Amino acid sequence: MALGAGKRSLAGQLFRELxxxxxxxxxxxxxxxxxxxxxxxxxxRLFLPDKEGTVLSFTxxxxxxxxxxxxxxxxLCFLFAIRFISRTNILDVVNEQRKSEPIRDxxxxxxxxxxxxxxxxxxxxxxxxxxxxxxxxxxSPVWANLLYLSILPGIYxxxxxxxxxxxxxxxxxxxxxxxxxxxxxxxxxxxxNMLIMTLLTARACxxxxxxxxxxxxxxxxTNAWEKDFSMRLRADQDMPDREEIEQLxxxxxxxVENWAEAPMIVLGEDGTGEDIDENGKYVYQYHEVISDCIAxxxxxxxxxxxxxxxxxxxxxxxxxxQDSAYGPDTGTTLITNMVTGAALDVTYGTFHYSHTxxxxxxxxxxxxxxxxxxxxxxWKETFVQFDADDADSPYGPEDEYRFSQALRERLVAASxxxxxxxxxxxxxxxxxxxxxxxxxxxxxxxxxxxxxSREDADSFQFWSLWKYKPYFRVMEQNNFFMNMAIxxxxxxxxxxxxxxxxxxxxxxxxxxxxxxxRQVYExxxxxxAGNEFxxxxxxxxxxxxxxxxxxxxxxxxxxxxxMILFANDxxxxxxxxxxxxxxxVIMLILGAIIFLFYRRTLKTVCRMLDIRTxxx
Amino acid sequence: xxxxxxxxxxxxxxxxxxxxxxxxxxxxxxxxxxxxxEKKGGMHMLYVSELHKSYRTGSRTYExxxxxxxxxxxxxxxxxxxxxxxxxxxxxxxxxxxxxxESGLITLSGEKLSGLSEEALAKVRNEKxxxxxxxxxxxxxxxxxxxxxxxxxxxxxxxxxxxxxADRLLKLFGIDAIRDKYPAEISGGEKQRTAVARALINNPxxxxxxxxxxxxxxxxxxxxxxxFMEARHSLDATxxxxxxDSFAASFxxxxxxxxxxxxxxxxxxxxxxxxxxxxxxxxxxxxxxDDI
Ligand SMILES: Nc1ncnc2c1ncn2[C@@H]1O[C@H](COP(=O)(O)OP(=O)(O)O)[C@@H](O)[C@H]1O
Ligand SMILES: [Mg+2]
Numbered sequence: 086m087a088l089g090a091g092k093r094s095l096a097g098q099l100f101r102e103l104x105x106x107x108x109x110x111x112x113x114x115x116x117x118x119x120x121x122x123x124x125x126x127x128x129x130r131l132f133l134p135d136k137e138g139t140v141l142s143f144t145x146x147x148x149x150x151x152x153x154x155x156x157x158x159x160x161l162c163f164l165f166a167i168r169f170i171s172r173t174n175i176l177d178v179v180n181e182q183r184k185s186e187p188i189r190d191x192x193x194x195x196x197x198x199x200x201x202x203x204x205x206x207x208x209x210x211x212x213x214x215x216x217x218x219x220x221x222x223x224x225s226p227v228w229a230n231l232l233y234l235s236i237l238p239g240i241y242x243x244x245x246x247x248x249x250x251x252x253x254x255x256x257x258x259x260x261x262x263x264x265x266x267x268x269x270x271x272x273x274x275x276x277x278n279m280l281i282m283t284l285l286t287a288r289a290c291x292x293x294x295x296x297x298x299x300x301x302x303x304x305x306x307t308n309a310w311e312k313d314f315s316m317r318l319r320a321d322q323d324m325p326d327r328e329e330i331e332q333l334x335x336x337x338x339x340x341v342e343n344w345a346e347a348p349m350i351v352l353g354e355d356g357t358g359e360d361i362d363e364n365g366k367y368v369y370q371y372h373e374v375i376s377d378c379i380a381x382x383x384x385x386x387x388x389x390x391x392x393x394x395x396x397x398x399x400x401x402x403x404x405x406x407q408d409s410a411y412g413p414d415t416g417t418t419l420i421t422n423m424v425t426g427a428a429l430d431v432t433y434g435t436f437h438y439s440h441t442x443x444x445x446x447x448x449x450x451x452x453x454x455x456x457x458x459x460x461x462x463x464w465k466e467t468f469v470q471f472d473a474d475d476a477d478s479p480y481g482p483e484d485e486y487r488f489s490q491a492l493r494e495r496l497v498a499a500s501x502x503x504x505x506x507x508x509x510x511x512x513x514x515x516x517x518x519x520x521x522x523x524x525x526x527x528x529x530x531x532x533x534x535x536x537x538s539r540e541d542a543d544s545f546q547f548w549s550l551w552k553y554k555p556y557f558r559v560m561e562q563n564n565f566f567m568n569m570a571i572x573x574x575x576x577x578x579x580x581x582x583x584x585x586x587x588x589x590x591x592x593x594x595x596x597x598x599x600x601x602x603r604q605v606y607e608x609x610x611x612x613x614a615g616n617e618f619x620x621x622x623x624x625x626x627x628x629x630x631x632x633x634x635x636x637x638x639x640x641x642x643x644x645x646x647x648m649i650l651f652a653n654d655x656x657x658x659x660x661x662x663x664x665x666x667x668x669x670v671i672m673l674i675l676g677a678i679i680f681l682f683y684r685r686t687l688k689t690v691c692r693m694l695d696i697r698t699x700x701x
Numbered sequence: 702x703x704x705x706x707x708x709x710x711x712x713x714x715x716x717x718x719x720x721x722x723x724x725x726x727x728x729x730x731x732x733x734x735x736x737x738x739e740k741k742g743g744m745h746m747l748y749v750s751e752l753h754k755s756y757r758t759g760s761r762t763y764e765x766x767x768x769x770x771x772x773x774x775x776x777x778x779x780x781x782x783x784x785x786x787x788x789x790x791x792x793x794x795x796x797x798x799x800x801x802x803e804s805g806l807i808t809l810s811g812e813k814l815s816g817l818s819e820e821a822l823a824k825v826r827n828e829k830x831x832x833x834x835x836x837x838x839x840x841x842x843x844x845x846x847x848x849x850x851x852x853x854x855x856x857x858x859x860x861x862x863x864x865x866x867a868d869r870l871l872k873l874f875g876i877d878a879i880r881d882k883y884p885a886e887i888s889g890g891e892k893q894r895t896a897v898a899r900a901l902i903n904n905p906x907x908x909x910x911x912x913x914x915x916x917x918x919x920x921x922x923x924x925x926x927x928x929f930m931e932a933r934h935s936l937d938a939t940x941x942x943x944x945x946d947s948f949a950a951s952f953x954x955x956x957x958x959x960x961x962x963x964x965x966x967x968x969x970x971x972x973x974x975x976x977x978x979x980x981x982x983x984x985x986x987x988x989x990x991d992d993i
Contacts, residue, residue, distance in 0.1 A: 259850065259859045266842025608838040611797065612899075613827020614855045615820045 286638030831900025890921025
């Protein structure tokens with residue numbers, strides 16, 4: 086940069102360069118982004134069961150987002166450039182390049198303090214709703230989410246400590262002092278970059294982790310179902326009967342086996358509602374009818390499971406799934422027939438493990454008969470479950486999948502009115518509120534958020550929240566990936582972007598280290614540093630740049646996930662364990678990629694510093 | 702024959718005789734001549750004979766050193782003076798084998814360095830040579846004391862002995878109070894004294910100093926020269942310094958004047974320092990007079 090150059094021409098030059106430096110990557114990004122998406126989508130399609138039904142579409146809106154982002158970053162860059170240019174003295178600018186920000190005092194308490202801040206941030210950020218509820222009885226304020234932020238200074242302190250101070254061994258206090266001193270002199274910039282790399286790594290892992298955890302959860306859950314097919318059939322609608330289902334199965338070369346069915350009724354049950362008043366305070370109020378009670382009789386239970394129950398009058402049993410996070414509902418004292426208003430005092434007996442029946446209440450046969458009296462068909466259902474044998478089908482699971490779809494379509498087509506309710510919606514509670522002139526919460530919500538329409542039938546929402554969602558194992562497993570497609574694509578995208586960004590920053594940081602220490606490495610030759618010594622010194626610096634953010638980011642996110650998995654039900658279930666295991670494998674693969682990248686960078690940097698790398 | 706006779710230096714008549722006598726019997730057999738000069742070099746701490754070095758820039762070749770010969774004895778403080786661009790740094794870089802040269806022989810206490818492997822060379826630079834540079838070349842991220850220990854650190858271990866040595870040097874050169882400061886926090890003179898201490902930490906055979914006072918004011922220069930004198934006096938160090946500075950050079954036992962790529966003259970310090978400096982200044986005047 087010629088010092089004599091006028092500020093104006095300098096500015097022009099800078100802006101031109103800045104513009105090309107921004108525009109070229111931006112434009113290629115806009116072109117390559119969709120191609121990249123298309124690529125991922127093609128890979129993804131290989132796993133999709135329904136290749137025609139799902140199509141990838143690009144909306145012009147994505148371009149608007151791109152343009153907005155580009156505009157914002159251009160604006161920022163130019164603002165900084167203008168500030169840079171408007172400095173009174175051009176020599177300031179020149180000196181700026183020489184100024185480095187060494188880090189002086191790093192104390193040994195940085196490490197424990199950093200760990201504390203991270204643990205505190207994670208625990209407080211995640212646990213604050215519980216804390217505010219338990220201690221103050223209020224809904225935790227929004228700002229409490231900022232508690233997560235204390236993780237940032239925590240990571241910063243740890244990186245500072247590890248980069249600059251490290252643990253000096255008592256025996257060899259000078260061992261790594263040279264690379265460390267160089268890093269120290271790179272100062273804040275290196276540490277800042279490493280902090281960002283750590284966050285990007287953590288973010289990438291966070292995105293990657295969701296998939297295995299969801300997948301393993303889905304896999305374990307569906308495999309644990311006692312029957313291949315189970316569903317609730319409302320009595321007031323034209324639902325298929327056994328004969329029709331068997332016929333439909335035959336069309337797909339399947340044989341229906343282990344058919345079991347039982348009458349089921351929907352009652353109202355009492356409970357204490359938890360609500361939040363205007364002041365954010367938790368208020369608790371008892372309601373005679375707070376939600377639906379889906380009940381079967383003891384003999385119905387026996388018909389479905391083959392297990393005989395001896396229930397004394399006035400007691401109820403609960404069915405829960407083995408991996409239930411909450412345990413059985415033991416607090417019900419009153420159940421009500423919503424048509425006649427007849428009520429029955431009940432007490433909790435015990436619980437039974439069952440995946441397909443989870444959430445159902447079992448009543449003594451006499452109680453069941455008595456409380457059913459006067460119910461119209463809209464409160465009556467039949468619960469059906471069966472297996473399908475595909476031994477006669479040359480297509481096996483594929484036939485089973487297509488049969489599932491046909492049956493599902495049949496069920497959706499037959500459903501209307503209350504048959505399309507969301508699982509959040511309690512018809513019993515709504516009825517009770519209407520009778521007593523109270524307002525049911527859903528009255529304040531748009532109807533579409535609690536009742537589905539036929540058009541919703543293909544949506545992810547409907548599939549996950551429909552109150553009468555049938556449980557068909559093959560379909561559930563096949564649809565899992567399709568239902569997760571968007572989620573998966575998004576996560577994969579985020580992971581790839583974050584990872585690439587982290588790698589690029591690591592690379593440029595490494596190159597900077599090399600360039601800014603060129604002179605030092607030359608001086609070291611004069612002082613008798615051999616090739617081996619210089620090589621080791623470079624390696625120590627680069628390995629830190631690559632390994633620290635990787636290890637920190639991965640550890641942090643693993644611990645965070647373990648904390649969440651543990652906190653939600655006080656244990657790590659088998660499916661969660663397996664999911665985390667898969668995550669570990671993913672991390673190993675990512676680690677290997679980073680390692681390879683690190684080796685390449687090491688070679689490049691050594692070449693720049695005239696250091697032989699025959700051993701690499 | 703001519704090669705050897707040109708290596709004769711003023712003020713070393715004894716050498717002239719040995720040279721002459723020995724050469725007679727060996728005639729012109731080149732290998733033998735080399736063996737002989739090598740043997741002869743063994744008598745000196747530093748021995749440079751007929752050093753030729755040229756730089757190639759583009760298609761042109763500049764010969765910078767055109768047969769430089771000189772020697773330094775143990776415990777001597779010798780300066781090479783010459784104008785900027787006369788090849789002083791080049792000479793030092795050749796001595797430490799930092800750059801290759803076309804021909805000539807350099808021995809350090811009888812050992813030829815040019816044939817050594819890279820790692821062996823590193824060992825020699827680390828243990829037998831000490832360097833002091835014009836721009837100090839301290840590591841910014843290390844404290845004064847750590848910088849002094851740097852050759853030991855490079856060597857692979859810092860013994861209790863080494864630390865004791867560092868502390869002794871800190872006191873000797875009056876920089877004990879700033880031992881835990883970083884280079885950015887100390888003055889130029891203090892930096893250079895730190896560099897001198899660093900050069901001495903391994904008790905090297907020879908200290909090579911490239912314009913050590915070039916970036917310093919006169920007071921700091923004096924302090925640095927004092928530290929050289931102190932090193933010679935109490936540590937029996939041998940110092941070979943190249944400089945442009947007649948004041949610094951006037952403290953030396955002997956000053957070799959470099960001109961046009963060869964040794965122009967050697968002056969010996971026999972009287973008082975100011976007298977010697979006057980002598981040096983006259984010489985420089987005379988030299989530049991020649992040029993014009
Ligand atoms: N690496 C190099 N390549 C080409 N020419 C060089 C190189 N190093 C030094 N020179 C030239 O050699 C001459 C002597 O340089 P140098 O030994 O640095 O002189 P001094 O130290 O006496 O000032 C100068 O003319 C310089 O330009
Ligand atoms: Mg020079």
